[in-house]
Every structure is written in structure tokens, then in C-alpha cells.
Amino acid sequence: xxxxxxxxxxxxxxxxxxxxSAMAVYTCAFVAHIAEWxxxxxxxxxxxxxxxxxxxxxxxxxxxxxxxxxxxGAGTTVLEKPEVVTRxxxxxxxxxPDGTGGGAGGDEQGDVYGRVAxxxxxxxxxxxxxxxxxxxxxxxRAPWANMYEFSITFSMVIVGAYxxxxxxxxxxxxxxxxxVTTVLLDLGLANTVLYTESDQLPPAxxxxxxxxxxxxxxxxxxxxxxxxxxxxxxxFRDSYENKLEQGGKPGGFATSVLERLPSAASLDKFAYRxxxxxxxxxxxxxxAGAIWAEDAWGRYWGWDAKEVWSFITWVAYAGYLHARATVxxxxxxxxxxxxxxxxxxxxxxxxxxxxxxxxxxxxxx
Amino acid sequence: MSDTTxxxxxxxxxxxGDTDGTAGTDGTSGTGSADVTARTGSSAATDSGSAExxxxxxxxxxxxxxxxxxxxxGPKLSLFGWxxxxxxxxxxxxxxxxxxxxxxxxxxxxxxxxxxxxxxxRVAEFLQNNxxxxxxxxxxxxxxxYSSVWFSAIYLLLxxxxxxxxxxxxxxxxxxxxxxPPKAPSRLKRMPAxxxxxxxxxxxxxxxxxxxxxxxxxxxxxxxxxxxxxxxGYLRELxxxxxxxxxxVMLVAFxxxxxxxxxxxxxxxxGGGFANTLTQYDDIKSGALYDxxxxxxxxxxxxxxxxxxxxxxxxxGTPRDFRADxxxxxxxxxxxxxxxxxxxxxxxxxxxxxYLLGHGYAPVVTVKDGKGDVAFRGPVPFLPQDGxxxxxxxxxxxVTDYQDAKGKKExxxxxxxxxxxxxxxxxRGPHSTFPGMKYPAIFLSAYRGNLGIxxxxxxxxxxxxxxxxxxxxxxxxxxxxxxxxxxxxxxLPDGAGSLTFERVERWATFQISQKPASGWAxxxxxxxxxxxxASLFLQRRRVWVRAYAGGDxxxxxxxxxxxxxxxxxxxEELGTLAERLRAxxxxxxxxxxxxxxxGPDDTSDHDDSVGPSADxxxxxxx
Ligand code: HEM
Numbered sequence: 001x002x003x004x005x006x007x008x009x010x011x012x013x014x015x016x017x018x019x020x021s022a023m024a025v026y027t028c029a030f031v032a033h034i035a036e037w038x039x040x041x042x043x044x045x046x047x048x049x050x051x052x053x054x055x056x057x058x059x060x061x062x063x064x065x066x067x068x069x070x071x072x073g074a075g076t077t078v079l080e081k082p083e084v085v086t087r088x089x090x091x092x093x094x095x096x097p098d099g100t101g102g103g104a105g106g107d108e109q110g111d112v113y114g115r116v117a118x119x120x121x122x123x124x125x126x127x128x129x130x131x132x133x134x135x136x137x138x139x140x141r142a143p144w145a146n147m148y149e150f151s152i153t154f155s156m157v158i159v160g161a162y163x164x165x166x167x168x169x170x171x172x173x174x175x176x177x178x179x180v181t182t183v184l185l186d187l188g189l190a191n192t193v194l195y196t197e198s199d200q201l202p203p204a205x206x207x208x209x210x211x212x213x214x215x216x217x218x219x220x221x222x223x224x225x226x227x228x229x230x231x232x233x234x235x236f237r238d239s240y241e242n243k244l245e246q247g248g249k250p251g252g253f254a255t256s257v258l259e260r261l262p263s264a265a266s267l268d269k270f271a272y273r274x275x276x277x278x279x280x281x282x283x284x285x286x287x288a289g290a291i292w293a294e295d296a297w298g299r300y301w302g303w304d305a306k307e308v309w310s311f312i313t314w315v316a317y318a319g320y321l322h323a324r325a326t327v328x329x330x331x332x333x334x335x336x337x338x339x340x341x342x343x344x345x346x347x348x349x350x351x352x353x354x355x356x357x358x359x360x361x362x363x364x365x
Numbered sequence: 366m367s368d369t370t371x372x373x374x375x376x377x378x379x380x381x382g383d384t385d386g387t388a389g390t391d392g393t394s395g396t397g398s399a400d401v402t403a404r405t406g407s408s409a410a411t412d413s414g415s416a417e418x419x420x421x422x423x424x425x426x427x428x429x430x431x432x433x434x435x436x437x438x439g440p441k442l443s444l445f446g447w448x449x450x451x452x453x454x455x456x457x458x459x460x461x462x463x464x465x466x467x468x469x470x471x472x473x474x475x476x477x478x479x480x481x482x483x484x485x486x487r488v489a490e491f492l493q494n495n496x497x498x499x500x501x502x503x504x505x506x507x508x509x510x511y512s513s514v515w516f517s518a519i520y521l522l523l524x525x526x527x528x529x530x531x532x533x534x535x536x537x538x539x540x541x542x543x544x545x546p547p548k549a550p551s552r553l554k555r556m557p558a559x560x561x562x563x564x565x566x567x568x569x570x571x572x573x574x575x576x577x578x579x580x581x582x583x584x585x586x587x588x589x590x591x592x593x594x595x596x597x598g599y600l601r602e603l604x605x606x607x608x609x610x611x612x613x614v615m616l617v618a619f620x621x622x623x624x625x626x627x628x629x630x631x632x633x634x635x636g637g638g639f640a641n642t643l644t645q646y647d648d649i650k651s652g653a654l655y656d657x658x659x660x661x662x663x664x665x666x667x668x669x670x671x672x673x674x675x676x677x678x679x680x681x682g683t684p685r686d687f688r689a690d691x692x693x694x695x696x697x698x699x700x701x702x703x704x705x706x707x708x709x710x711x712x713x714x715x716x717x718x719x720y721l722l723g724h725g726y727a728p729v730v731t732v733k734d735g736k737g738d739v740a741f742r743g744p745v746p747f748l749p750q751d752g753x754x755x756x757x758x759x760x761x762x763x764v765t766d767y768q769d770a771k772g773k774k775e776x777x778x779x780x781x782x783x784x785x786x787x788x789x790x791x792x793r794g795p796h797s798t799f800p801g802m803k804y805p806a807i808f809l810s811a812y813r814g815n816l817g818i819x820x821x822x823x824x825x826x827x828x829x830x831x832x833x834x835x836x837x838x839x840x841x842x843x844x845x846x847x848x849x850x851x852x853x854x855x856x857l858p859d860g861a862g863s864l865t866f867e868r869v870e871r872w873a874t875f876q877i878s879q880k881p882a883s884g885w886a887x888x889x890x891x892x893x894x895x896x897x898x899a900s901l902f903l904q905r906r907r908v909w910v911r912a913y914a915g916g917d918x919x920x921x922x923x924x925x926x927x928x929x930x931x932x933x934x935x936x937e938e939l940g941t942l943a944e945r946l947r948a949x950x951x952x953x954x955x956x957x958x959x960x961x962x963x964g965p966d967d968t969s970d971h972d973d974s975v976g977p978s979a980d981x982x983x984x985x986x987x
Contacts, residue, residue, distance in 0.1 A: 082943035082952075084560045084936045207709045280897040287890045295709045298628070298720040298876045300883065301619070302483060303511045308476040315469040319462055321901075325431055326458040337466075344469075352476070 011138035012197070018131030019152055023187050025124035026180055032117035033177040037103035039110030041256045096241065098262035102173025105260040117176055118166065125159045128187075132156050144214040147353055151190035155183040157222030172270075174261050178229050209292035216285040221345060223278045224317075228342035230271035231335045238264040238332060268335065272324065275338060279317050286310050309348035316341035424550040427541050428905055428929045430534040430602060432457060455522070456529035464523040471519055475510030478502065482509065524616055531609045538602055545587035546596035549909035549925075556909070556925035558936035560943045562952035563919045568912035571922050574949040575910035578942065584908065592911040601929070604899025607892055614889035621882040627651040627660070628878040633667045634727050634744045635871045640664035641717065646877075661715035661879065665693035668703075670871040672724060674801045682754055682800050689721050689873045706875075716879050723874040725749050728783055728807050729867040730762055735770030735860060740777070744870040747783040748827050755797040758783045761829045762809075762864070763816055770860045776816045778829045779864055781809035787848070795848060805869050808848040811837045811857060837861065905929045908942065912950075922950055 104110030132152055136143040143149040162179055165172045240258040243250050250258070261267065289310065294300040301307060320341055323334035454460055479487035488508050492499035506513035553559060564571065568591065575593045579586045584595035629649030631639050639645055641664060643657045651657070669690040675683040689706045695714060706712050712719040727744035734740040747760030764777035784797035787806035795808045815833030837845040837857055847855045849866040856863045906928040915921040924943050928935035 082560045082562065082940050082947065084558050084940045084943070085554075086558050086936045276901045280894055280901060283890075283897060284894050287887075287894065290890075291887070292709075294883070295711060298711065298718060298722075298878050299880070300886065303475055303480065304483065305476040308472050312469040312472050315465050315472075319465040319469070322458060322462045322465065326462050328459065329462060 008138045008140070011134050015131045015134035015138055016191075018127050018134060019187065019191065022124045022127035022131055023184060023191070025120055025127060026184050026187070029117045029120035029124060030177070030180045030184060032113050032120055033103065033180055036110045036114035036117055037177060037257075037260075039113060040103045040105035040107045040260055042107050042110070096263035096265065098171060098266050099174065099260040102176055103260055104173075114173060114176070117180070118173070121159065121176070121180060122163060125156070125163060128152070128156050128159065142211055142215065144210065144218065146196045147194040148190050148196045150214075150218060150349070151186055151194055153218050154222055155186040155190075157219055158225055159183055161223055161226060171262060171266070174233070175226070175229060178233075179226075182225070182229075207292060207295065209288055209295070213285060213288040213292055216281055216288065220278050220282045220285055221349065223274055224282075224342055224345055227271045227274035227278065228339060230267050230274065231338045231342075233261055234264055234267035234271060235332065235335055235339075237261050237267055238335075240264075268331070271335070271338060275317060275341075276321060279321065282314060282317065286314055305352045306348065309344060309352055313341055313344040313348060316344050420548070420550040421552070421555065423547050424556070424907065424909075424927060426547065427537075427544070428907070428927070430537040430541070430606075432530060432534070452529065455526050456533075458530075461523070461526050461530065464519060464526060468519050468523060471510070471516050474507055478507050478510070480508060480510065482511070520616070524613070527609060527613060531606065531613070534609075535606055538599075538606060541602070542599060546585055546594040546907055548587075548589040548594055549592035549911055553909055553911060553923045553925035556927050558927075558939045559923070559925045560939060561921065561923045562943075562947065562950075563915060563921050564947075564950040564952055566920055566950040568914060568920050571912035571920060571946070571950045572910065575912075575946055578946055579908065579910075582942065589909075591913050592909055595908045595910075596906070597908075598903050598905035598929075600899050601903035601905045602900075604896040604903065606896070608896030608900055611889045611893035611896055615886055615893065618882040618886035618889055622652075622880045622886065624652040624654040625882075626878065626880045627655045627657070628876060628880075630722065630874055630876050632746055632872055632874045634746060635667050635670055635873075637872075638664060638666040639875070641877060659879075661695075661717040662697060663693060663695045663699075663714045663717070665691045665719070667691055667873060670724060670873050672801070672871075674799070684800065687721060687724060687873075689724075689875075716881070717877055718879075720876040720878070721873060722876045723749075725756065725758055725872055726783055726785055726802070726805070727870045727872045728760075728805075729870055730779075731865045731867060732762065732764050732767070732777065732779075732862065733865075734767045734862045736768065736772070737862075740764050740767045740862070744872070746827075746872045750782075753797070754800060756785055756800040757797040760827055763818070763826070763829075765816065765818060767862070769813075769862070775813055776818075776834075777862075778812040778814075778816055778834055779809045780812065780829045781807055781846075783807045783869075785869075802869060806848050806850050807866055808846070809855065809864070810844050810846045811855070811864070813837060813861070904934055906935050906938070908939065910946070919953060920950070922946070 099105060102114045104114045132143055135149060135152070139145070143153060158179060162172060162175055165175075236254075237258050240250050240254055241264050262270070289307070290300040293302065293307075316337060320334055320337040323329035323337050329337075479491055481488045491508075492503070495502075502508060506515070510516055550556065554561075566574075572588075572591070572593050576586055576588070579593065579595040582597070584597045585599075586593060586595045588594075627649065628651070629646040631645065631647050633639050641660050641662065643649065643660065667689060671686070671688045671690075673685045675681050675685060687708050690703070691706060691712070692701045692703050693712070693714065694701050704712050706719060706721045708721055711721075725746060725748060727746040729744045730741070731739060732741040741762070741764045745760055745762050747758035749756045749758045759782050760780075762777075762779040764779075767777050768774050782795060783805070784795060784807075785801060785805050786797050786799035786803040787795065788798035789795045795806070812829065812831070812834035814835050817830040817833050839845050839858065845858065849855055849864075851866055851868050854863050854865040906926055908924065908926045911923045912920055924939060924946070926935050926939040
């Protein structure tokens with residue numbers, strides 16, 4: 001018994017060390033990303049500006065490199081895969097070229113730093129995941145009983161999802177800097193304000209539904225976060241494109257940064273896909289919570305603060321999905337809704353856990 | 366060149382009503398049928414352009430059942446006109462969206478202001494601390510947000526809107542299931558995904574192959590002139606409809622659950638029993654339509670209560686495990702059965718559920734009167750103080766049937782605290798240092814007089830009404846206070862009697878609740894998730910194949926597809942289909958571009974001669 005306790009304590013200490021090391025490596029990744037963006041600013045390929053500048057004809061008449069490629073490639077050899085030409089649906093802005101390669105924006109040295117940053121992120125993620133795992137072993141349960149544990153798992157999910165998208169060859173390198181910054185903030189908070197010694201679970205939390213409800217909530221939160229970053233950047237990039245379209249001249253800094261992002265349409269699509277895909281899981285998270293509440297407290301829904309804010313978040317995301325199908329709400333307004341929805345999620349996590357008197361106050365601080 | 370591009374540009378923004386000029390990635394969604402009306406009225410398009418656009422619009426129409434958007438212009442001034450207008454507004458997507466946003470906004474105050482339903486004490490406290498603001502809040506029903514008039518109004522409107530939206534959509538969907546996929550638009554190249562090649566195979570042969578291929582891939586297929594149309598993914602729409610229907614089911618189930626619910630609490634000391642009738646409850650509340658005669662007939666006895674707490678470490682004292690072992694019976698006197706109830710594991714009897722909510726300690730005391738006779742004997746439950754994890758508990762021993770040494774009838778009250786593990790310090794006085802029973806003690810002061818029980822006013826069993834009571838005093842004139850360990854006795858001055866602390870018993874509180882339609886709520890929720898998944902993960906899409914003899918006598922095959930919302934899957938699927946179709950219609954090496962692009966009825970469209978990409982809105986390869 002005592003031996004086991006000592007064992008657990010050393011595991012918990014190891015977990016802490018692993019998380020702190022992960023933070024150190026994330027910090028290096030952060031520096032590398034900064035270098036990537038700084039070097040990237042040397043390249044000035046203002047392709048968006050070129051595609052949008054003379055407003056009337058250009059987007060429709062000017063063949064981009066890709067078009068020519070597509071035309072030349074169409075059905076040349078028998079064995080080759082059919083070339084499918086895509087275009088956006090009628091209306092709206094023409095497809096603009098996406099910035100690729102993240103902050104490097106085509107600059108070679110920047111690209112090297114970007115790759116270094118990714119490699120460091122992978123390493124940090126490994127340490128991070130090991131930290132979460134050892135924490136789980138040290139408490140011999142799922143590591144989701146207080147805000148420290150939620151936080152370290154939450155950022156692990158974010159980085160994990162990002163790396164999966166990278167591995168699937170999606171164009172997500174632009175996420176890197178924001179992501180690493182957030183993860184550092186999150187882990188910093190977790191290790192200072194929210195830190196709690198590892199321990200067992202109070203009986204009210206001890207249920208299979210813990211696994212289902214809490215793990216899903218963390219997963220949904222991490223993915224919603226990625227969606228929210230996409231939406232934020234969409235809003236910036238969209239203003240930029242609007243300005244160009246109206247013949248305006250955005251500032252040098254805005255141009256330098258925003259040129260390296262994917263087009264507004266791509267960012268919007270990225271955010272929509274994530275949010276839409278997560279929404280059913282978020283719905284299930286709430287339902288699982290209701291089932292658990294029924295078992296633990298004798299009612300499946302009691303308008304407890306946490307429940308209220310989960311509901312608000314849910315309705316806000318449903319509103320976002322609706323808005324995208326509602327004339328006059330598409331685009332920026334829908335994007336604002338998505339941001340509001342994510343803020344509701346965040347408030348539910350930090351606000352309700354720390355400041356509101358709730359049955360769900362398991363912050364451990 | 367420029368006229369098609371321009372008309373494309375204008376009609377695009379016209380049709381979608383997309384005035385904010387953002388990239389409508391969802392551009393085709395929800396506005397399919399609106400497109401048709403908007404376009405026919407469009408004078409910007411040239412004649413040939415508008416004909417082509419009509420086929421394009423038709424190609425997109427009915428790809429969803431979303432209601433047609435109407436401008437929010439005022440109605441004609443007849444009563445019927447108003448009603449119709451009002452109904453149209455109420456069931457429009459815009460109003461549904463506004464109601465959704467309102468609903469979330471309206472839920473906020475309930476999470477920040479204490480709610481009567483959940484914490485009546487905190488409401489009372491709030492009212493006391495905010496004598497000005499409190500009554501205003503109360504009038505605005507801010508202490509009962511979720512049953513308030515305004516909150517109900519929002520969700521009832523949403524509910525009506527939901528029904529008003531879903532019924533016509535269902536009919537429309539049934540209609541769409543019967544209809545054929547629309548015929549191929551004249552310029553397939555302008556669809557979101559497009560591919561083409563030339564082959565030696567005859568057009569009829571290619572089309573036959575396409576038909577077979579598409580049927581094999583479970584598309585619904587229709588023949589056109591020189592073309593084949595196909596559609597797939599009706600399940601998406603079905604899923605969306607099921608989702609919204611399930612929301613209705615859930616709402617009804619919530620309402621039923623509220624109106625016919627009952628929930629009561631009971632504290633049972635170990636060895637004590639409970640029978641499920643109205644009079645036995647400590648407190649009970651029910652929905653507006655509940656009839657107490659419908660309480661399930663059962664009862665139980667608390668045989669044993671187990672608890673354990675963290676013994677050491679930083680979270681010393683954190684509860685680990687609670688379990689109540691009971692024996693229960695159904696009906697008036699059914700056979701006894703054993704069961705245990707734990708925090709997350711309620712007992713289900715009939716349609717009732719019995720939950721373990723709380724626990725505590727009940728000191729067993731014996732009080733003797735001035736004559737030496739036993740005036741009271743038994744366990745007295747002490748209630749844990751709010752927020753003390755170590756279960757310092759408060760309580761009162763009330764002795765109603767007492768006479769002093771001279772035979773004068775009076776009443777006694779002993780007020781004080783119980784600590785499962787006794788500790789004392791300057792600041793807090795006697796208090797508990799651990800929730801488990803390591804060193805139990807009680808700390809009591811004694812009063813005599815009139816307990817005020819007969820006044821008819823409701824009185825808490827856990828509090829002493831001091832008005833009619835006066836304390837016993839020690840010889841030095843202090844109030845008589847004493848701490849006792851089990852087995853110890855406190856003597857009242859002047860032979861007024863004594864109180865002996867015999868031992869400690871456990872008690873547990875149970876919540877017994879009946880909530881009908883929970884199964885419906887759960888079923889609705891599961892269907893909602895299924896529908897949602899189908900609605901968000903599946904694509905409704907159309908595929909067209911056209912084959913015709915090109916300028917050089919070779920057959921030109923064109924394929925295009927259109928999804929309800931843009932998804933990478935649609936072009937991918939088109940690619941796969943094209944690849945399979947090519948197996949029977951082998952592509953020839955590249956030829957002059959114009960052959961591949963000018964369709965048979967495309968002759969008026971000379972602008973294409975510049976090249977395939979010239980009038981495209983920036984096509985991409987996928
Ligand atoms: C009250 C009236 C309502 C109306 C008129 C309505 C209408 C619609 C329509 C037409 C769609 C299909 C949109 C499309 O084809 O893209 C839709 C989708 C959806 N609705 Fe509703 N709905 C209502 C209520 C609700 C409610 C109360 C919720 C839940 C909070 C909800 C959640 C959704 C979701 C999640 C989708 C999927 C969006 C998508 O396909 O991207 N709806 N709704």
C-alpha cells in the first residue's frame with residue numbers, strides 16, 4: 001500500500017518533469033516558428049493581390065499556373081488518373097491561390113526553420129503525451145479529474161490533431177505558430193494556477209461515463225479550438241481580400257502575414273469542416289453527460305451552470321451551422337457566431353469551473 | 366468571352382442573394398429553389414445566357430428542402446395576408462436562427478443568478494443582501510429563469526417554428542424522392558467538378574456504361590438526350606429531417622418529464638425504514654400535473670452504511686466510496702429483497718429511482734429527567750455544516766416530555782455540534798478534522814423552557830427556537846457547555862437530569878424520483894445524433910455524364926458533379942467514377958482543346974475558343 005503510494009508519487013513527479021520538458025521543447029518550436037515567419041517575410045509573392053487587383057476582369061480571365069496545368073494535363077495518357085477540374089460554386093469570389101508552406105511563404109531558409117519547428121513540435125508532443133500517460137498511471141485512472149489534468153490533455157489533443165492533419169498532407173502549416181503559442185499558454189496556466197497533486201477520484205466522478213463524457217468533451221474542445229483559429233484567420237484574411245477587391249491597399253505587414261495564409265475560402269472551409277464534424281460529437285457529449293447526471297444526481301437535466309453553458313455552446317454552434325445556410329448570414333456573420341460559440345465553450349471551462357458555484361466545480365484549485 | 370463571365374458573376378450574386386460578397390463555400394445550399402426565381406427575373410444575363418443558366422439553376426434546384434428565403438417585406442394589409450406573412454416569417458430560417466440565438470442568450474442569467482429550483486437558500490440570501498435589486502429580479506423571474514414566461518415563450522416559438530418548418534420540408538422531400546434527377550445542364554464545364562476525355566467508343570455505348578456504373582454505385586439514374594443524370598445521398602436530407610423531428614420528440618419528452626415528475630427527499634437513520642407515501646417525505650415537490658396517488662408502492666430499510674475517506678496525502682479526507690445496503694419490498698408487503706445503492710448507482714423500483722444523496726452522523730443519546738426516568742432515547746441526526754468536508758455537524762436534541770426534580774412539566778433542548786474526529790483551536794472552536802469517525806465527540810449546551818413546537822408554526826428539527834428557552838447555567842453563571850465522548854454523561858445542575866452520549870449511528874439521505882418520458886428523451890437524443898451525423902457527414906450530390914461525337918469523329922465524354930455543399934469528396938468521387946468509366950471507354954491522347962470543350966448545343970458559345978480555362982473562375986485540380 002505504502003509502496004504503491006510512493007511509486008505513484010514518483011510517477012506523478014515524473015509526469016510533471018515530462019510536461020515541463022515538453023514546455024521547454026515547445027518553446028524552442030515557438031522560436032523556430034518565429035524565425036520561419038521572419039524569414040518568410042522576405043518573400044513577397046503577393047499572389048492574392050495579383051489575382052484580385054484589377055477588380056473586374058482579372059479573376060475570371062487570368063489563367064493561374066494551376067489552370068494551365070490542369071488544362072495541359074487533361075487526359076494525356078491512358079493509365080493516368082482522370083483530371084478533375086474543380087471550381088467554386090456559382091457566385092462569391094473566385095478561388096484564390098492558397099498560401100502554402102506556412103509562415104515560410106516560399107522562402108527557403110524560412111522553410112527550413114518551419115520544418116525544424118514541426119520536428120520540435122513532434123518531439124514536444126511525445127514528451128507531452130508521455131506526461132499525460134504517466135499522470136494517468138500515477139492516479140490509476142483516466143487523467144481527467146481536475147483542471148490541471150483537463151488542461152494538459154486538452155493541449156495534447158490540439159497538438160495531436162494538428163500533427164494528424166499534417167501527416168495527412170493537409171495544408172495546415174499556417175496553424176503552427178498560433179498553436180504552439182496557445183499550447184504554451186495553456187500548459188503555463190496548468191502548471192502554475194491550476195496545478196493539483198495527483199490523487200484519486202471523488203466517488204461522484206467515478207463512472208464509465210467519465211471516460212466517455214469527459215474524454216469527448218476534451219476532444220471536442222481541442223478540435224473546436226482549431227476551428228476557431230481557422231475562423232479568426234478567415235476573418236482577417238477575408239477583410240484583406242475585400243480590401244484588395246475594392247482596390248484598397250492593405251498595409252505592408254498585413255500583406256506580408258496574410259499572403260502566407262490560405263485563401264479566405266479555404267480557411268472558412270477548414271473551420272466549417274471541423275466545426276460541422278465536431279458538432280455531432282459535442283451533441284453526444286452533452287447526452288452522455290445527461291445520462292451520467294441521471295445516475296449520479298437523479299435528474300438528467302437540472303440547469304446547473306455547467307449544463308447551461310454546454311447547452312449555450314451547443315445552441316451557438318447549431319446557430320452557426322444554420323447561419324451558413326441562411327441568406328444574409330453566410331460568411332462573416334456566421335464566422336462571428338462560430339467565434340462566439342467557441343468563447344462560450346471557453347467560458348464553460350474556465351469561467352464556470354473557477355468562478356461560478358456549480359455542482360460541476362471539480363477544478364481542484 | 367466577357368458576356369458569360371459577367372452574367373455568371375451577376376447571377377451568382379443575384380441567385381445566392383449574397384450581398385456581403387464573401388466566398389460562399391456553401392453557396393449552393395439552402396438557396397437552390399430560390400435561385401430559380403431570382404434568375405428568371407435577372408435581366409443582366411443575355412438571352413442565350415439566361416437559357417443556359419436556367420438549366421444550370423434547374424440542375425441545382427431541389428438539392429435540399431430548405432425553405433425558400435423571402436425578403437422580409439411587409440404583407441398586404443388583409444388579416445389573412447398578415448397571418449400568412451407572420452407564419453412565413455416564423456418558419457423562415459432567419460427567424461429560426463434568431464430564436465436559437467435568443468434561446469442561448471436567455472439561458473445565460475440562470476447560470477449567474479442563483480435559481481430557486483436548485484438552491485433556494487442562496488436565493489433567500491441574495492434577496493436579503495440586495496433589498497433593492499432582489500425584488501426587481503424576482504419580478505423579472507430571474508430566480509426561475511427556466512420556467513419563466515419569457516424563456517418559455519422563446520422555446521415555444523422555436524418549437525412552433527420547428528414544426529412549421531419540418532412538416533412542409535417532409536412533404537417536399539417525399540416529392541423529391543419521387544422526382545427524377547434533373548437533366549444535364551448544357552455546359553457541364555461550369556459545374557463545381559468536371560472532367561472530360563475523348564474515346565473511340567460510341568456515345569451510346571459510353572452512356573450505357575455510365576448508366577450501369579452509376580446504378581452499380583447506387584445512384585438514382587435518369588436518361589436525358591445524349592446524357593445521363595444521377596443523384597445520390599438522399600439519406601443526408603432524411604437525416605436532417607430526422608434530426609429536427611427528434612428535437613421535437615425531445616422537447617415533448619422534457620415537457621412531459623417536467624409536468625408529471627415527482628421528487629422527494631428522505632433522511633433515514635441506520636436501522637430505520639421508509640415507505641413511499643406522501644407523509645413520509647422530509648420534502649417533496651412535483652410537476653404541475655402530478656397526482657400523489659400515483660406514487661409507486663414500495664418501502665425500504667437502511668441496513669448498513671459504508672463510507673471511506675482518503676487517509677493521507679494532500680487530499681486527505683476526500684470521500685472515496687459510499688454505499689447504502691438496504692432491504693426493500695414492493696407493494697404493501699411484498700417479499701424482502703436486498704440491494705445496495707451507491708453514488709452513481711441508483712436503485713430502480715417500479716418507475717421510481719432511489720438515489721443516495723448524502724450521509725452523516727446521528728449521535729444516540731439518552732436523556733433522563735429530574736426523577737431519573739428516561740425522557741428521551743434515540744439517534745438524533747446532525748446535519749453537516751455547509752461546505753465543511755470534514756463533516757462538522759450541527760443538531761438539536763429536543764425533549765418534549767420532561768419534568769424536573771420537582772415534577773414540573775417542561776421541555777429541554779440540547780444544541781451543539783458533532784465532530785466525527787474532534788479537534789479544537791482558537792479560531793474555529795471545536796470542529797472536525799476528518800470526515801471519518803476517528804475520535805467522535807459532541808459539544809452541547811443545554812436549554813430549558815418551551816420548544817415552541819405546539820405553536821403550529823413549521824419548525825426545523827435541526828434548529829432550536831430560543832425564544833421560549835433559557836440556558837442552564839453553571840455555578841459561575843456561564844452557559845452550561847460540555848463536550849462528551851461516547852459513554853460520557855453530562856449532568857444538568859440542581860439534579861435537573863442528565864444526557865448520556867451512548868454511541869454514534871450513521872444516516873443517509875435518499876432522493877426518490879419519478880420522471881416519466883426519460884426513455885423518449887433518450888431515444889429522441891439518439892435519433893437526433895444519428896440524423897445529425899447523416900446530415901453533416903453525408904453529401905447529397907448529382908453526377909452527369911454526356912457523350913457526343915466530337916469534330917474529329919471521336920466521342921467526347923464529359924462528366925460533372927455537384928454537391929449540396931462543397932466538399933472535397935465530390936470531385937474525388939467524380940474522379941473515381943471517371944476512372945471506372947474509362948475502363949470501357951479508353952481515353953485517347955490529348956487533342957485540340959476545343960473538341961473537348963464545345964458541347965453540341967454549345968455552338969453559340971464562341972468564347973471557349975481561347976482555351977478551356979479562359980472563362981473559368983479559377984479552376985483547380987484536385
Ligand atoms: C425552428 C426552426 C428550424 C428551422 C426552420 C430549421 C431549418 C433547418 C434547415 C432548412 C436546415 C438545412 C440547412 C441546409 O440544408 O443546409 C437545417 C439544418 C440544421 N438545423 Fe435546423 N431548423 C430549425 C430548428 C433547429 C433547431 C432548434 C436546431 C438545433 C439546435 C437545429 C439544428 C440544425 C442543424 C445542426 C442543421 C445542420 C446544418 C447543416 O446541414 O449544415 N435546427 N435546419
